[in-house]
Amino acid sequence: MPFESPIYTDRSAILAQYAQVRSNSERLAAPLTPEDWMLQSMTDASPVKWNLAHTSWFFETFILEPHASGYEVFHPKFGYLFNSYYNQVGAMHPRPERGMLSRPSADDVLAYRAHVDEAVKAFIESAPETAIDAVASLMATGFAHEEQHQELLLTDLKHALFQNPLLAAVYDEDAPAQRDAPALAWRRMEGGLCEIGWDGKGFAFDNEGPRHKVYLHPFELANRPVTNAEFIAFIEDGAYETATLWLSDAWDLINTEEWRAPLYWRKDGGAWLEYTLFGERPVNPDAPVCHISQYEAAAYAYWAGARLPTEFEWEAAASLFALEGRFLENGAPCAPAPAAGEGRLLQLFGDVWEWTASSYVAYPGYAPPDGAIGEYNGKFMSGQMVLRGGSCATPASQMRVSYRNFFPPHARWQFSGLRLARDCD
DSSP states (O other): OTTSOOSOOSHHHHHHHHHHHHHHHHHHHTTSOHHHHHOOOSTTOOOHHHHHHHHHHHHIIIIIHHHSTTOOOSOTTHHHHHOOSOTTTOOOOOGGGGGGOOOSOHHHHHHHHHHHHHHHHHHHHHSOHHHHHHHHHHHHHHHHHHHHHHHHHHHHHHHHHHTSTTOOOOSOOOOOOOOOOOOOOEEEEOOEEEEESOOSSSOOOGGGOSOEEEEEOOEEEESSOOBHHHHHHHHHTTGGGOGGGSOHHHHHHHHHTTOOSSTTEEEETTEEEEEEBTEEEEOOTTSBOOSOOHHHHHHHHHHTTOBOOOHHHHHHHHTTSOSOOBOGGGSOTTOOOOOOOSSSOOOSSBSSEEEEEEEOOOOTTOOOOSSGGGGSSGGGOSSOEEEESOOTTSOGGGOOTTOOEEEOTTOOSSSEEOOOEEEOO
């Protein structure tokens, strides 16, 4: 069952992974100003400073306080400030007000991280084997949790900086890929009885299991995600003014909020521009479209005479391919690139998350883990839709073919795109 199969089973491996994950977070924050660290542009996002502190709170709360004898918390009120949603742990600061926390300072947060790091290192080095066995799975959860917050740090920061007319660049970018996307083609999947979910190897979150069988009718998947050029054709065909393409909730939303293009896009004369963490630049027509909601993905699929795949169709197809792609570690962060290659399903992993047609619900036989850690995933199984595959802002070590990301259908500040599916005769 999830949370019971740690990746790291000895002290040196735990310490090495801990050091790497923690340093990766601080490296992402290093080019930013203390003012950048404080920004919170919407309720769904959190400041950089809060993300860095909350991930330390996680190790302090679930590893050090219950398991490290004699551990003293860094600050008695940090448990209140940096608890996210764990009601069993205690009260928490209101989420919409995280950007109001000018104190603790950025330096205080770094001191907090150093305090927790020193204590975790001392505990792992000196604890008896029984204690290491007790926390190994929780440590793996902590690593995965911090990697999730590395991605959130980037997506939340991008949304915050987009509110500033300066449209500042905060990271250096390698030369973007200038290749043409391959022509859209369809790959037949025979379906049948398929096994879905975590296979029991390594770490997985609780919502990835239990592994179970589903029956899939034959279907086809597009060989690559939808590109910016294809989405521009959708826009120019009047899609955002055509009610028949949209779900009722979606039609109300796009008119209330006046959506007429993906988030971060604007038109300058006849040219489309997009804001990135490298500054504003022309939209690359061959790159996958991203920063669209599930509503927009479903409307595009309908307009294109297709549909979105279910998460089960996606996983059955993706399980046939190696887990490789452009993730945070091996590409310019936060910049989807055009697909490369022919004759297979491309970009299943990395570059952009792919919206599915599946609601985020429990698999058959699912039960959340005992205790506060059981609040991690299960209590959000309402009003959300599943995304698969990861993005250019996702750490590669975070990904598995069974990994289920989830957001409400209106969300579009993540690096979310789509791949088309259709039924076979």
